Amino acid sequence: MAQRLLLRRFLASIISRKPPQGRWAPLTCRAPQRSPGDLTVAPNQARSIYTTRVCTTTFNIQDGPDFQDRVVNSETPVVVDFHAQWCGPCKILGPRLEKAVAKQHGKVVMAKVDIDDHTDLALEYEVSAVPTVLAIKNGDVVDKFVGIKDEDQLEAFLKKLIG
Amino acid sequence: MGGCDRTFQAHQSGLLQKLLQEDSAYDYDLIVIGGGSGGLACAQEAAILGKKVMVLDFVVPSPQGTSWGLGGTCVNVGCVPKKLMHQAALLGQALSDARKFGWEYHQQVKHNWETMTEAIQNHIGSLNWGYRLSLREKAVAYVNAYGEFVEHHKIKATNRKGQETYYTAAKFVLATGERPRYLGIRGDKEYCITSDDLFSLPYCPGKTLVVGASYVALECAGFLAGIGLDVTVMVRSILLRGFDQEMAEKVGSYMEQHGVKFLRKFIPVLVQQLERGSPGKLKVVAKSTEGPETIEEIYNTVLLAIGRDSCTRKIGLEKIGVRINERSGKIPVNDMEQTNVPYVYAVGDILEGKLELTPVAIQAGKLLARRLFAGRLEKCDYVNIPTTVFTPLEYGCCGLSEERAIEVHKKENLEVYHTLFWPLEWTVAGRDNNTCYAKIICNKSDNYRVIGFHVLGPNAGEITQGFAAAMKCGLTKQLLDDTVGIHPTCGEVFTTLEITKSSGLDITQKGC
Numbered sequence: 001m002a003q004r005l006l007l008r009r010f011l012a013s014i015i016s017r018k019p020p021q022g023r024w025a026p027l028t029c030r031a032p033q034r035s036p037g038d039l040t041v042a043p044n045q046a047r048s049i050y051t052t053r054v055c056t057t058t059f060n061i062q063d064g065p066d067f068q069d070r071v072v073n074s075e076t077p078v079v080v081d082f083h084a085q086w087c088g089p090c091k092i093l094g095p096r097l098e099k100a101v102a103k104q105h106g107k108v109v110m111a112k113v114d115i116d117d118h119t120d121l122a123l124e125y126e127v128s129a130v131p132t133v134l135a136i137k138n139g140d141v142v143d144k145f146v147g148i149k150d151e152d153q154l155e156a157f158l159k160k161l162i163g
Numbered sequence: 164m165g166g167c168d169r170t171f172q173a174h175q176s177g178l179l180q181k182l183l184q185e186d187s188a189y190d191y192d193l194i195v196i197g198g199g200s201g202g203l204a205c206a207q208e209a210a211i212l213g214k215k216v217m218v219l220d221f222v223v224p225s226p227q228g229t230s231w232g233l234g235g236t237c238v239n240v241g242c243v244p245k246k247l248m249h250q251a252a253l254l255g256q257a258l259s260d261a262r263k264f265g266w267e268y269h270q271q272v273k274h275n276w277e278t279m280t281e282a283i284q285n286h287i288g289s290l291n292w293g294y295r296l297s298l299r300e301k302a303v304a305y306v307n308a309y310g311e312f313v314e315h316h317k318i319k320a321t322n323r324k325g326q327e328t329y330y331t332a333a334k335f336v337l338a339t340g341e342r343p344r345y346l347g348i349r350g351d352k353e354y355c356i357t358s359d360d361l362f363s364l365p366y367c368p369g370k371t372l373v374v375g376a377s378y379v380a381l382e383c384a385g386f387l388a389g390i391g392l393d394v395t396v397m398v399r400s401i402l403l404r405g406f407d408q409e410m411a412e413k414v415g416s417y418m419e420q421h422g423v424k425f426l427r428k429f430i431p432v433l434v435q436q437l438e439r440g441s442p443g444k445l446k447v448v449a450k451s452t453e454g455p456e457t458i459e460e461i462y463n464t465v466l467l468a469i470g471r472d473s474c475t476r477k478i479g480l481e482k483i484g485v486r487i488n489e490r491s492g493k494i495p496v497n498d499m500e501q502t503n504v505p506y507v508y509a510v511g512d513i514l515e516g517k518l519e520l521t522p523v524a525i526q527a528g529k530l531l532a533r534r535l536f537a538g539r540l541e542k543c544d545y546v547n548i549p550t551t552v553f554t555p556l557e558y559g560c561c562g563l564s565e566e567r568a569i570e571v572h573k574k575e576n577l578e579v580y581h582t583l584f585w586p587l588e589w590t591v592a593g594r595d596n597n598t599c600y601a602k603i604i605c606n607k608s609d610n611y612r613v614i615g616f617h618v619l620g621p622n623a624g625e626i627t628q629g630f631a632a633a634m635k636c637g638l639t640k641q642l643l644d645d646t647v648g649i650h651p652t653c654g655e656v657f658t659t660l661e662i663t664k665s666s667g668l669d670i671t672q673k674g675c
Contacts, residue, residue, distance in 0.1 A: 001232060002239065004228050004363065084288060084292065085285075086287070116288070130292075
């Protein structure tokens with residue numbers, strides 16, 4: 001899709017905040033390790049500026065090493081949400097999954113990967129359609145689903161991962 | 164005579180070993196510069212044939228800062244978004260026809276630009292991703308970097324961050340495409356937009372001046388007017404240069420009757436910003452091409468569509484001696500798409516003398532890969548290539564324009580059959596009768612072979628596709644007459660063409 005340098009992500013954040021039926025939760029949680037004042041990122045990584053709610057169980061992946069660090073080497077099981085700006089269902093699943101993960105009180109965390117920003121990573125994990133959600137425990141992919149799931153299905157998926 | 168002294172010498176000097184391993188001296192069997200319709204088709208075909216292939220694709224941001232993903236012009240800023248916006252406009256027309264067919268609605272129907280562009284951009288995003296996947300599946304290496312030649316068989320790839328990497332290949336295919344041309348007047352790059360920017364414009368363009376008379380200009384003007392905007396088209400001379408002029412004038416005439424303003428024989432000389440904004444306000448001063456008259460007008464947006472320039476001047480072609488047409492920037496190739504440098508080929512819009520169409524580039528790219536790597540001999544057939552201009556009244560054609568047919572075959576050898584027609588769906592809707600038009604040009608000295616097919620009406624693209632296949636099979640007037648029409652359709656008029664231009668008979672439709 002077209003990009004107008006910094007405008008793209010900023011615009012996306014504005015568009016996704018339009019509440020057509022109030023379904024989209026335009027919130028994203030920052031990584032637990034980041035300092036609370038760190039709202040914006042360096043210009044060459046144009047990230048949207050979202051309003052945030054205090055949340056420590058969901059974070060956006062910054063790059064390959066970040067993924068290695070916080071997902072593959074994580075002691076806690078991680079669900080990885082591969083999503084895209086241009087994907088409608090992703091915008092529904094994302095917040096729903098975040099909520100479900102938050103309900104598990106830290107027993108599982110969630111990493112979000114934008115497949116256009118991190119295409120190599122997405123291709124490495126064989127993502128073709130989005131949303132694709134992987135369950136990763138001790139560095140291995142132990143479960144996976146593609147497409148939207150409802151709250152009950154998500155809870156079951158997470159419970160199975162936590163074990 | 165005979166003997167193998169030379170061979171022994173080559174072995175001694177190491178030359179023999181090098182000759183035997185020649186291809187593995189390079190990083191890749193094939194490097195394609197440009198990830199558009201032609202480049203991707205060629206790269207993927209070569210990979211399917213087992214070759215080691217790399218594609219480089221890089222979009223230099225437009226003066227307004229617009230950029231896009233993998234897939235080239237067609238997918239990102241051409242055919243795909245154009246057709247979708249054309250559809251948006253057609254749906255608007257359908258809404259107003261709907262009342263005549265019994266639909267009752269009481270609200271005012273408005274168009275939301277942002278909703279449309281977001282949906283279109285989302286679809287394009289999925290296409291970009293699809294291409295990434297496809298390249299990955301076929302094991303084609305993809306690098307998002309600007310490629311240019313530094314020496315024979317070697318290119319430098321510079322990515323967005325300025326990092327440089329070097330790659331070598333046995334063969335290269337240039338598929339760098341084109342970008343919109345600017346006027347070269349004050350204010351053009353700062354304040355004007357082009358098709359590069361239009362399809363992802365974050366705000367509605369408002370009152371728009373479209374400069375140009377190409378199909379890009381007319382199609383854009385058409386759908387912008389169709390979604391309710393105030394649109395003016397500024398034309399220097401003729402409409403749709405290169406197309407059948409009778410059809411071109413009919414296309415323009417329909418647009419004019421339906422609210423698009425035309426300023427014929429004017430060119431802009433200055434664009435000034437009066438107000439910043441989204442959109443802002445621009446003042447345009449234009450001069451007549453026939454006298455001293457100047458006009459001034461204020462628009463929200465100025466869209467330049469005066470032509471496209473090949474991206475061939477800054478890719479290091481001079482370093483390896485690839486000849487380009489200095490004036491146009493296009494690359495002359497032989498009928499095997501080979502440039503004057505034997506290991507360098509080219510496909511797509513940058514080719515000199517070939518039609519600038521996605522399916523042409525794809526076909527040429529695929530066949531080229533098969534000739535290079537599968538020993539096939541098939542060449543791309545550039546004759547009788549169909550196309551359609553998606554203006555509010557669509558124009559589909561295949562073969563020669565009437566002017567070109569007269570030039571090639573002489574008027575006395577031609578018979579032109581034509582008719583006006585009224586699509587059934589337009590009757591109840593109360594839309595123009597005697598506007599849609601069908602024309603075929605037959606070569607009398609070749610069995611009345613159909614050498615030119617032209618249709619102006621709804622779904623022109625769908626209609627033309629079938630007849631293009633027929634023309635490839637050698638369609639003649641007799642075969643057309645022998646074909647039974649499908650009723651009620653627009654396409655069936657071609658099976659009952661009777662009146663010739665030479666007879667001078669009236670083709671106006673009377674009543675039902």
